[in-house]
Amino acid sequence: xxxxxxxxxxxxxxxxxxxxxxxxxxxxxxxxxxxxxxxxxxxxxxxxxxxxxxxxxxxxxxxxxxxxxxxxxxxxxxxxxxxxxxxxxxxxxxxxxxxxxxxxxxxxxxxxxxxxxxxxxxxxxxxxxxxxxxxxxxxxxxxxxxxxxxxxxxxxxxxxxxxxxxxxxxxxxxxxxxxxxxxxxxxxxxxxxxxxxxxxxxxxxxxxxxxxxxxxxxxxxxxxxxxxxxxxxxxxxxxxxxxxxxxxxxxxxxxxxxxxxxxxxxxxxxxxxxxxxxxxxxxxxxxxxxxxxxxxxxxxxxxxxxxxxxxxxxxxxxxxxxxxxxxxxxxxxxxxxxxxxxxxxxxxxxxxxxxxxxxxxxxxxxxxxxxxxxxxxxxxxxxxxxxxxxxxxxxxxxxxxxxxxx
Amino acid sequence: xxxxxxxxxxxxxxxxxxxxxxxxxxxxxxxxxxxxxxxxxxxxxxxxxxxxxxxxxxxxxxxxxxxxxxxxxxxxxxxxxxxxxxxxxxxxxxxxxxxxxxxxxxxxxxxxxxxxxxxxxxxxxxxxxxxxxxxxxxxxxxxxxxxxxxxxxxxxxxxxxxxxxxxxxxxxxxxxxxxxxx
Numbered sequence: 001x002x003x004x005x006x007x008x009x010x011x012x013x014x015x016x017x018x019x020x021x022x023x024x025x026x027x028x029x030x031x032x033x034x035x036x037x038x039x040x041x042x043x044x045x046x047x048x049x050x051x052x053x054x055x056x057x058x059x060x061x062x063x064x065x066x067x068x069x070x071x072x073x074x075x076x077x078x079x080x081x082x083x084x085x086x087x088x089x090x091x092x093x094x095x096x097x098x099x100x101x102x103x104x105x106x107x108x109x110x111x112x113x114x115x116x117x118x119x120x121x122x123x124x125x126x127x128x129x130x131x132x133x134x135x136x137x138x139x140x141x142x143x144x145x146x147x148x149x150x151x152x153x154x155x156x157x158x159x160x161x162x163x164x165x166x167x168x169x170x171x172x173x174x175x176x177x178x179x180x181x182x183x184x185x186x187x188x189x190x191x192x193x194x195x196x197x198x199x200x201x202x203x204x205x206x207x208x209x210x211x212x213x214x215x216x217x218x219x220x221x222x223x224x225x226x227x228x229x230x231x232x233x234x235x236x237x238x239x240x241x242x243x244x245x246x247x248x249x250x251x252x253x254x255x256x257x258x259x260x261x262x263x264x265x266x267x268x269x270x271x272x273x274x275x276x277x278x279x280x281x282x283x284x285x286x287x288x289x290x291x292x293x294x295x296x297x298x299x300x301x302x303x304x305x306x307x308x309x310x311x312x313x314x315x316x317x318x319x320x321x322x323x324x325x326x327x328x329x330x331x332x333x334x335x336x337x338x339x340x341x342x343x344x345x346x347x348x349x350x351x352x353x354x355x356x357x358x359x360x361x362x363x364x365x366x367x368x369x370x371x372x373x374x375x376x377x378x379x380x381x382x383x384x385x386x387x388x389x390x391x392x393x394x395x396x397x398x399x400x401x402x403x404x405x406x
Numbered sequence: 407x408x409x410x411x412x413x414x415x416x417x418x419x420x421x422x423x424x425x426x427x428x429x430x431x432x433x434x435x436x437x438x439x440x441x442x443x444x445x446x447x448x449x450x451x452x453x454x455x456x457x458x459x460x461x462x463x464x465x466x467x468x469x470x471x472x473x474x475x476x477x478x479x480x481x482x483x484x485x486x487x488x489x490x491x492x493x494x495x496x497x498x499x500x501x502x503x504x505x506x507x508x509x510x511x512x513x514x515x516x517x518x519x520x521x522x523x524x525x526x527x528x529x530x531x532x533x534x535x536x537x538x539x540x541x542x543x544x545x546x547x548x549x550x551x552x553x554x555x556x557x558x559x560x561x562x563x564x565x566x567x568x569x570x571x572x573x574x575x576x577x578x579x580x581x582x583x584x585x586x587x588x
Contacts, residue, residue, distance in 0.1 A: 340506075
């Protein structure tokens with residue numbers, strides 16, 4: 001983040017006086033979040049772009065060194081606030097790898113379901129915003145209405161709509177109730193029809209296709225070399241999906257496809273996201289059908305997950321376990337070690353690198369957000385396109401500044 | 407060799423040692439994420455070999471982290487098992503072989519033990535383009551100077567920010583341009 005006047009773009013000092021500089025952001029309706037672009041324009045054509053970030057830097061990694069493994073989940077909610085459930089899952093995925101905790105089958109299924117619902121809500125917003133920025137307001141409303149349904153499911157599940165903080169070390173905060181399952185089933189039944197409507201609205205819409213096809217093309221080689229992940233990479237033909245490559249949670253048990261496209265432009269990224277929502281629905285349906293019975297948290301004998309309230313009030317083990325875990329320095333044992341674990345978050349690969357030093361707090365809690373690398377791609381994608389394409393490219397990369405800056 | 411957890415076995419690390427004698431100064435292949443350690447002076451050489459070797463090409467750099475091993479409290483510092491130092495951790499991934507490897511580099515906390523002069527490590531931005539912003543972030547928050555980086559500026563904090571917030575002995579400034587700090 002710079003507070004002084006923008007320096008010249010990396011290509012050096014320019015003497016051409018017909019080039020002009022446009023400051024885009026940090027507060028702009030089409031950036032959707034707080035980030036800034038310094039564009040060098042020749043008429044309407046973008047010659048160069050200089051991305052600036054840091055406006056929302058809140059020291060999340062420093063906070064991670066002061067909060068316990070369970071407390072920090074509330075901070076991860078605030079990273080990619082479009083799909084906080086996926087962040088919760090990612091954080092505790094890394095912590096449980098460090099602690100060597102094996103989740104119960106029911107917990108694995110539940111986390112898979114909520115991670116996929118988070119993916120749907122993230123893709124809905126991203127594609128909706130691309131539609132909005134290119135002039136398709138109706139499409140955005142269709143998308144946002146369905147996000148509302150997912151918010152309702154999350155509210156029924158854990159009481160919070162937006163910042164869920166749902167996972168815990170070794171489990172989740174609330175088990176699925178029959179009402180939650182009923183709501184998810186209702187969503188599974190109704191959402192494909194909305195998705196059909198949305199595709200009819202936009203996928204062959206002449207204006208939208210003209211605005212996005214051939215814009216912001218990312219080649220397969222560039223996608224790998226520049227570290228693109230998730231839908232951005234898959235739209236360029238990179239067949240990388242952590243759910244398939246290194247199956248975590250219960251993904252290995254389910255039948256789903258990795259959605260790819262070859263074109264690598266904004267339109268391909270839109271198509272990949274639309275397809276991924278259908279695949280996510282398939283995963284959720286399979287996970288619900290095969291949802292195992294049994295406990296959702298690891299047992300109290302392992303002393304890692306808070307026991308259920310019924311156990312706390314009626315058994316001595318439950319009471320002891322509850323208080324030990326609630327008191328500082330009496331919680332679970334953390335090895336002196338380190339682990340890097342990543343999940344396929346809606347936006348791409350979301351990794352956490354956790355270093356433990358024996359205490360109940362992380363010695364270092366590094367986050368590898370997908371947005372950073374996608375934002376670094378931006379100048380490469382926009383060069384040569386027009387000013388109006390800036391919002392289409394920015395929207396298709398789905399950059400969330402809170403995750404970008406942490 | 408399909409998952410991140412799978413062990414690459416000592417075979418591959420031996421290949422590194424054969425190609426670059428003396429470049430691997432430490433290894434732990436039984437760790438959760440198997441790692442090798444190399445001296446800072448040879449980091450660029452090792453990374454270039456890892457990216458271009460014919461066996462397992464690590465073509466993606468996922469993350470660069472600096473861990474500041476330092477305990478500001480002298481009482482606690484007497485009990486810890488390590489000497490104060492900074493560890494740079496590089497997480498590599500091979501898209502073709504689908505395996506990961508961690509490369510670690512140990513640096514002093516300050517160059518020549520002069521507080522304020524940043525320790526130096528060679529930049530790998532010329533090898534993996536993704537390293538560009540990762541290194542800027544590590545420079546910004548942990549205070550490591552990457553020699554040979556094309557554009558080493560602060561990325562998250564303002565340009566005139568003082569100190570490196572992810573150092574363990576960092577103290578938040580009292581005031582910044584009229585804004586109360588702590």
